[in-house]
Amino acid sequence: MTTLLERILPTVQKPARYVGGEYNQIVKDKAQVDVRVAFCFPDTYEIGMSNLGMRILYGVMNNQPDVWCERVFAPWGDMEEQMRKHNLPLWALESHDPVKDFDLIAFTVGYEMSYANILNMLNLAQVPLHAADRHDLKNIVFAGGACMYNPEPLADFIDFFSLGEGEDSTVEILDLYRKAKAEHWTKDQFLLEVSKIEGMYVPSFYEHTYNEDGTLKAITPKNGAPKTVTKRIVHDLDHAYYPTKDIVPSTEIVHDRTNLEVFRGCIRGCRFCQAGFTYRPLRPRSVEVLTRQAKEALEDSGNHEITLSSLSTSDYKQLEELANDLLDYCAPRKINLSLPSLRADNFSRELMEKVQKVRKSGLTFAPEAGTQRLRDAINKNVTEEEVLETCATAFEGGWSSVKLYFMLGLPTETDEDVLGIADLVYKILKTWREKATNRKRGCRISVATAYFVPKPFTPFQWEAQISPEEYTRRQRLLKEHMPAKSVDYKWHESSLSRLEAVLARGDRRLGAVLEHAVLHGAKLDGWDEYFRYDLWLDAFQACGIDPDFYTRERSEDELLPWDTIDVGVRKQFLQKERKAAYASTITPDCRTQCTGCGANLLYPEGPCDA
């Protein structure tokens, strides 16, 4: 007879994403392994399987012979409905065993809008939400990932956080767990020992007290926990694990291609960008290693496309050499090499033409702000001249579509800056009229504006987020002035970015809000189909919490919820950068001059960017 899952599958969309069985998935004999890990990505299969971090750690964990790490993703709404109706607990793809049977439940978290999914997945797994309600060594829940540098909103639910890059520390966690299980430790004993591993943050070991005005008064470590926890980094990228025998999904995912990580960190220091600071210090991979990894991964996966995925790929010193080596391999095999997030300032025509030989793709720029003054204030080193020159070259070369990304609500932004966006678009159109060689299809410009969200560990971590009303006013102002013809202007809704801003700089009192929202149906907030702001507003109200408290400007001497965490970049450096922003002063990139952010102290073998 068929299983319950088999009976449900014909009733849901894209059933292939729920059964595993893909090429290169790792299956072990459960009787032969000591530790089973349910590795959860708090979004759909299509998003999670596109995440390089998850693929790396899946390989790292499964490289341990006595550990079996399996994948778990958030179900789409139709599947969730069936699971709840039939009381089918969330399962892992490889074995189809329920998540609640696993030793460790790990989450990799990339963005705030997936917090609800974490709780919803625990709930669907029938695992108690609160860390305090899980008493045993079984079902220890831990989390890490790019978005876990202020993990406070999740403090009630997660037993411990693994900060920074997990290649080395995850192995240490598994070693400790293996010992704990063999020696029948209590959960408390295990957490105590975990807190001694560098980079591990056990939130229940820190007591947070508040002032009358709601701000944090003190963070008091208990049980001998360290006052600050410093993130971990991989010291030698050339020797770090990279998955060349990688799972090839049987169904279409968002980024269905081989991802090559050319370096970690970013030389730029854009003042709004959290990753730009939290990924420091800068560590490149060598061309030889990258070329070898590319060939191995492409050969093994049969992928038709490869991309270089790093924060600012075009800053890779040997990009020409790497691109040439890759093209030599890809072109005869009809493999498409795509180079995303190329910056206007060093996008060479020659390179563009080479890439074009394999396939024609569009031009993308992220000037982020409309005027040079504001671009200087946010340290986005893109000039109008460079954008227009690159466009001219591209239009002459037959390109006709341009995508532009901006933010509204950046600190110090005025209406003049907003209108500067429309002005830049006009100039690009004019350039097209003058230079285009391929006029058949017309010029297509798409412009997208996002609502600025101040993030922890950036120079703007103390800034207010402008109000939704003010954001909407600026967005309409821009819309009115945008040349309508051949420009496709899209903007983000304010509610999602408002919520993101609350969660990004939230404290642990938001746990109650998260729980209320999820238990009343919040999930998949990153998807228009499911995002319901009303559920969140109800939750804030029910918990007596004012979201505006979290989007306000913070004083520089206020104790911040994430002050326990050390990402390498020093607070004084961020303060100095904030002042520079007010003066519209550019800070040179790390290649021109080290400006002493402090991240190099994590990397004694340095220097950065060598």
Added chain:
Amino acid sequence: MRRILFEKTGNGIWISHLDLMRILQRAFRRSGILLKHTQGFNPHAFVSLALPLSVGTASRCELLDFELAESEAAVDTSSLPERLNAALPDGIHCVLGYDGGRKLKELTHLQVEVRLEYDQGVPAGAVDAIDSLFHGETLVVEKRSKNGPVEQDILPMIQELIVSQEDGNTVLLSAVICAQNPSLNPDLLAKAVSTHLPDLAPDFAKSMRIEMLTQDGTPFR
């Protein structure tokens, strides 16, 4: 033209037609076998699947027609299943590879099996009642189509149908049905039972293609 006969079972049955096309093309790449491609910016491989299978239906008889790049002229098609199987996901399994083969229009019938599952055990008299249902004058079933549901007499499309009890919980329908022009979706056999014998509506039904047949009843290859 070269042809491969493959099976789609287990986890593989949830893979859609489009995804399967991509999987097969990638499997060629992974095995280091170059398919023949069209020219141009967006090259397509010369591959096609006969009679698309609906998601959730298993099959022991799927066909892939393809051509290899000129550089691969020496490749022996009969060696391909083994090479491809090492590169395919769970549930997609190549059985046979050969050159040429009959023209698709000669594929007229499919032998299928439909399993009707009864969680509380097969009701008494079910086999006989279902047998009579499929051996009456007409058997009208509602079928989804582009213009909404349409009523259709499915009996003319059933060449042969044997009802038996497979185990305590399962009734097996073993049938030969029309494969194309018109084709009969085997799921409609279970639907006919649920529609006309509501007391014998199964708790779950699943279908499987067993063999492709030509007009004279021999296997299509």
